[in-house]
Amino acid sequence: AQKVTQAQTEISVVEKEDVTLDCVYETRDTTYYLFWYKQPPSGELVFLIRRNSFDEQNEISGRYSWNFQKSTSSFNFTITASQVVDSAVYFCALIASGTASKLTFGTGTRLQVTL
Amino acid sequence: DGGITQSPKYLFRKEGQNVTLSCEQNLNHDAMYWYRQDPGQGLRLIYYSQIVNDFQKGDIAEGYSVSREKKESFPLTVTSAQKNPTAFYLCASLGTGYNQPQHFGDGTRLSIL
Numbered sequence: 331a332q333k334v335t336q337a338q339t340e341i342s343v344v345e346k347e348d349v350t351l352d353c354v355y356e357t358r359d360t361t362y363y364l365f366w367y368k369q370p371p372s373g374e375l376v377f378l379i380r381r382n383s384f385d386e387q388n389e390i391s392g393r394y395s396w397n398f399q400k401s402t403s404s405f406n407f408t409i410t411a412s413q414v415v416d417s418a419v420y421f422c423a424l425i426a427s428g429t430a431s432k433l434t435f436g437t438g439t440r441l442q443v444t445l
Numbered sequence: 446d447g448g449i450t451q452s453p454k455y456l457f458r459k460e461g462q463n464v465t466l467s468c469e470q471n472l473n474h475d476a477m478y479w480y481r482q483d484p485g486q487g488l489r490l491i492y493y494s495q496i497v498n499d500f501q502k503g504d505i506a507e508g509y510s511v512s513r514e515k516k517e518s519f520p521l522t523v524t525s526a527q528k529n530p531t532a533f534y535l536c537a538s539l540g541t542g543y544n545q546p547q548h549f550g551d552g553t554r555l556s557i558l
Contacts, residue, residue, distance in 0.1 A: 373533065373552040376549075377546040425544065431476055437486060
């Protein structure tokens with residue numbers, strides 16, 4: 331069985347602060363993919379990034395960066411210089427090769443960025 | 446533009462009533478999914494379909510039914526057997542390859558009258 335844990339239920343930061351959202355996963359499969367999605371107040375889920383289990387390179391995209399560590403089963407997401415528009419719920423998700431394309435989601439972290 | 450359309454945006458159900466949530470996609474995706482979102486519980490899979498005329502139960506299928514008669518459409522019926530239907534429902538689709546990101550609609554918020 332797959333499991334994704336996002337221990338941080340809610341985080342509040344002031345604009346321009348850096349913030350890291352934690353994601354820890356469990357799976358027995360050796361081939362799997364991890365995703366981060368953003369859910370703004372409008373409700374739709376917006377895809378941010380995908381990482382496969384064989385690629386532990388960290389990635390930076392503008393103010394966003396992701397740190398994937400298989401040794402600790404973690405796939406953390408950092409926003410640098412946060413902005414009010416970053417306020418949303420962020421979900422980490424996992425899919426393994428033998429699961430018929432079924433995503434397992436974490437419970438989400440609500441990020442509130444204030445002025 | 447290609448995407449997923451869910452309707453209605455808001456829906457109210459009376460006791461004992463069945464209601465149907467619509468999900469249409471023009472992405473030519475084979476697989477489609479229905480998720481339920483409750484506060485603090487993330488997204489849970491209700492039903493999914495990997496091909497037309499075939500669908501499987503997800504983790505919380507009781508009280509729900511689906512059909513997949515056309516590739517573009519995957520409607521979800523919330524039956525009267527679902528005793529706690531108040532939630533946010535999201536539909537998603539997936540193209541070729543399980544490792545691709547799923548595309549999501551804007552969701553339908555269902556409430557009990």
